[in-house]
Amino acid sequence: MTKPPEVKGVTPKEVYQAIKSENLWEVDLDAEPKYVPWMFITNIIGRVLARMTGQGPFGPVTVKCTADGSLAVVQRGGAFDDYQKIEHNFTEKDEEHEFIFSQQVTRIDIFTYDGKVNYQLTRDAVKPYGAKIELFEDSFYSLDFFTLKVKATAVTFTEATPTRSKVMGWFREGG
Structure with a gap:
């Protein structure tokens, strides 16, 4: 009887390659053909974690960033005539403050510079305040929303x- 052959392990070679594409779909990844047969699950997971998508009106859209790494956003609406800025410094934990605008606004920008703050919105001061939106230090939140109070x-x-x-x-002048 002969000895069985010696089994040798295989160590896969990892090649790191920058993908030259912003397109989410696999048709234009510009992967070098010599590496395609050896693409493993780690390549797929790495690409998924590196890309974010949002649902656009006609299908998925790749989320883009600015040069400094901030999320690039396009606001809806626009052509506002004016704005009202209201600031408040909290003096104790669990202190509540109502920001009351002089007229109905259609977009709000919320800034939290220090600590954590919970914000609640109400449409036209008719319905009760909604669920809490917690913003932490150095954060910003912007949304299109008809409101008089926050x-x-x-x-x-x-x-x-x-x-x-x-x-x-x-807001826009005259509604």
Whole structure:
């Protein structure tokens, strides 16, 4: 009887290659053909984690970033005539503050400079406040929303860094 052959393990070679494409779909990845037969699951997972998509009106759309790495966004609506800026410094934890605009706004920008703040929105001050939107230090949130009031509650507060918040409401003159 003969000895069985010695089994040798295979160590896959990993090749890192920058993909020269913004297109999500596989048709134009510009992968070098000599590496295609050896693409494994790690390549697929790496690409999925590196790309974000959003559902556009006609299918998926790749999310883009600016040169500094910030998310590039396009606001809906526009052609606003003016805005109203309201700022507030919270003096204690769990303090509530209502930002009340002088007229109905159709877009709001919410800034939290320090700590954490919960924001709640109400449409035209008719319905009760909705679910909380928690924003943490150095964060910004913008949405198209018809409102007259925004309620904010400080989640955190320290004497050294008061919790600062700002809300900007955008509107068109005459409605």
